[in-house]
Amino acid sequence: MSGQDAEMKQIKRLIRIGTALSAEPNIDRLFEMIVEEARKITNADGGTLYIMSDDNRELQFAIVQTETLKVRMGGTGEKISWKPVRLYNSDDTPNHGNVSAYVALTGNIVNMSDVYHSEGFDFKGTRSFDAHTGYRSKSMLVVPMKDHRNDIIGVLQLLNARDDVNQDVVPFSNESQEMTESLASLAAVALSNNRLIRELETLMDSFIRAIATAIDEKSPYTGGHIRRVAELTMDIARKINETVEGSYAEVHFSDDELKELQIAAWLHDVGKITTPEYVIDKATKLETVYDGIELLRLRFALVDMQEKIRILQHQMNPVSDSGEKDADRIQLAEEFRFLSETNLGSERMSDEMVDHVRAIAARTWDVNGKQESLLTEKEAENLIIRQGTLNTAEREIVKNHAAVTHKILSQLPFPKKLKRVPEYAAAHHEAL
Numbered sequence: 001m002s003g004q005d006a007e008m009k010q011i012k013r014l015i016r017i018g019t020a021l022s023a024e025p026n027i028d029r030l031f032e033m034i035v036e037e038a039r040k041i042t043n044a045d046g047g048t049l050y051i052m053s054d055d056n057r058e059l060q061f062a063i064v065q066t067e068t069l070k071v072r073m074g075g076t077g078e079k080i081s082w083k084p085v086r087l088y089n090s091d092d093t094p095n096h097g098n099v100s101a102y103v104a105l106t107g108n109i110v111n112m113s114d115v116y117h118s119e120g121f122d123f124k125g126t127r128s129f130d131a132h133t134g135y136r137s138k139s140m141l142v143v144p145m146k147d148h149r150n151d152i153i154g155v156l157q158l159l160n161a162r163d164d165v166n167q168d169v170v171p172f173s174n175e176s177q178e179m180t181e182s183l184a185s186l187a188a189v190a191l192s193n194n195r196l197i198r199e200l201e202t203l204m205d206s207f208i209r210a211i212a213t214a215i216d217e218k219s220p221y222t223g224g225h226i227r228r229v230a231e232l233t234m235d236i237a238r239k240i241n242e243t244v245e246g247s248y249a250e251v252h253f254s255d256d257e258l259k260e261l262q263i264a265a266w267l268h269d270v271g272k273i274t275t276p277e278y279v280i281d282k283a284t285k286l287e288t289v290y291d292g293i294e295l296l297r298l299r300f301a302l303v304d305m306q307e308k309i310r311i312l313q314h315q316m317n318p319v320s321d322s323g324e325k326d327a328d329r330i331q332l333a334e335e336f337r338f339l340s341e342t343n344l345g346s347e348r349m350s351d352e353m354v355d356h357v358r359a360i361a362a363r364t365w366d367v368n369g370k371q372e373s374l375l376t377e378k379e380a381e382n383l384i385i386r387q388g389t390l391n392t393a394e395r396e397i398v399k400n401h402a403a404v405t406h407k408i409l410s411q412l413p414f415p416k417k418l419k420r421v422p423e424y425a426a427a428h429h430e431a432l
Contacts, residue, residue, distance in 0.1 A: 010175075013041065014182055021190035030194055032075040034187040035063045038156055041183065042141070042176040045169070046159035049074070050085065050100055052152060058084035059100055059155055066159070069133060097122040100155045103142045107152055109181065110142040113171035136160075141172040143180050145188040153191060156184050208266045215272050219280045230265040237261055256417040264424030271404030271426075279397050284343045285382040285389045292379060293343045300336045303365045303374070304329055335360050345389040354384045402426050 017037045024030045035047040046066040050059035061082050063074040074080045087101045088094060095101040099110055099121045112118045115126055115137050126137045139161050145154040158180065161172045172180075212226040237258055240248045253261065272280065278288050286292030307329045342349070342357065361375035375383070382391055390398065406426035414421050 010041075010179060014179070014186065017041075017183060018186040018190070021187055022193065024190070025194070025197075027194055027198070028075040030190060031062045032077075034156065034183075034191075035065050038158055038180055038183050038187075039065065039067075041179045042158055042172060043162045043164060044141075044158040044160060044172075045162060046071075046137075048100075048157040048159070050104070050155040050157070052104065052154055053084065057087050059087065059104055060084045062154070066135070069135060096120075099123075099140070099142050100157055103144050104152055104155050107144050107146065109144070109177065110140070111172050111177055112140045114138050115140050136169075138169045139171045141177060141180055143177075143184045145184045145191070147188050147192040153188055153195075156180065156187070205263075208263060211270060212266050215269050218272065218277055222280065226266060226269050229268060230262060233265040234258070234262055260418050260420055261424060263418060264421045267409060267421065268405065268425045269401065270408055271401035271406075273408075274404050275397060275401050279390070279394050282389045282394065285345050285385050285391075286343050286379060287389070291343075292382075293340060296336065296339060296375075296379065299365070299374070300332060304332055306366060307332065339383060342383050345385060345387070349384065349386045354386075357383045 021030065021033055021037075024033060031049055031051075035049050038044070039047045045068055047063070048061070048065075049063040051062045052058075053060055061074060061080040061084065064080060064082075065072055072078065085098055085101050086095055087105055094105050096105065097120075099112075102108070102121070103110055110121075115121075115123050123137075129135065130137055137159055139159070141158045141161070143156045143158075144152045145156055147153050158172065160169045161176060162168065163170050212230075216223050216226050237253050240251050241253055243249055243251070281287075284291050284293065286296070311326065311329075338356065339360065342353065357375075357380060361373060361380040363374040364371040365374055366372075385391055403426065406422050409422035409425055412422075
């Protein structure tokens with residue numbers, strides 16, 4: 001094979017690797033692919049992937065692989081318990097004694113033919129590992145992983161390149177170094193994209209939950225409702241996935257569908273942003289901005305005062321009978337007690353109770369010489385609500401929040417895998 005053909009083959013291989021890396025959504029599997037592909041193109045026996053910590057002061061182990069020792073840690077394999085590599089010493093000076101830390105801090109590539117005879121780096125840990133396992137670490141290639149902003153986000157370390165013919169350990173060639181550097185660049189881009197997607201998803205989830213919290217806080221009576229609906233929805237969906245017999249045996253939610261359902265559950269009450277608080281919080285039948293029973297209390301007190309004045313006037317006339325007027329005051333007090341209990345909406349209204357409210361509403365009282373109904377039309381309408389505290393118009397306002405939810409969410413450009421969020425979020429109300 002000519003040099004040009006070999007170069008073209010390597011380019012095609014890198015393109016294939018880059019495509020595969022960019023298409024992998026699972027971060028753990030992506031980590032594994034980076035090390036596996038780097039080992040393949042260099043025929044390295046071992047490989048370690050370090051990821052930069054959020055504070056840029058440590059390298060955290062992501063993947064450790066050694067073929068001859070059958071070691072596969074990190075990613076989808078065994079958990080790595082090793083401590084991170086510190087980039088700075090206790091006196092805050094750069095930790096250039098550790099080769100991986102040096103590469104992370106400087107961005108330089110390190111290619112050593114034999115780590116036991118290298119100068120400038122401390123390989124006590126490597127020697128200890130070899131003594132414990134009987135392994136012999138020799139050639140090493142350490143390459144920084146830089147993202148699109150040229151920031152170092154990780155370090156790729158390869159160990160013991162092998163000859164293609166007899167598998168003897170050999171130094172990493174210049175060609176292997178160049179290929180690894182190219183692969184590290186592709187891997188950094190794929191890793192950055194994957195991380196960006198996860199960060200955006202985390203931001204979206206947090207924003208959605210913040211909106212849900214704000215809506216729940218509108219009412220002390222429904223606090224935590226959205227969170228409970230979301231948790232219950234996911235519990236039901238997971239139980240359906242576990243079902244192996246019965247009506248739901250053939251139903252299965254994919255990870256994307258579970259995510260879609262979860263977001264819809266958290267957003268199902270977003271339409272309540274437009275619902276007046278006095279409707280959401282309406283604890284009694286006469287409540288709007290304030291509880292109208294207090295206005296009734298004042299009105300009945302005035303009527304009672306009028307009756308008391310009439311009684312006193314009749315008492316001044318010996319031939320008058322005040323007994324009937326006392327009975328009127330007793331009736332008035334009983335009617336207010338009845339209306340106060342009715343206002344709570346704690347029990348279903350019977351036909352007799354509705355008729356009693358209407359009879360009270362038909363009574364009149366004197367207002368500056370003019371006869372006015374004891375109850376206004378609006379008060380009577382609310383007090384004869386059969387069940388609960390919402391009248392027909394208010395109930396429609398509450399129901400309308402489902403339509404508003406769909407209207408709001410339909411304007412958001414959800415990605416294809418979340419396109420049914422508006423439908424799910426609005427439709428749940430029809431089933432409850």
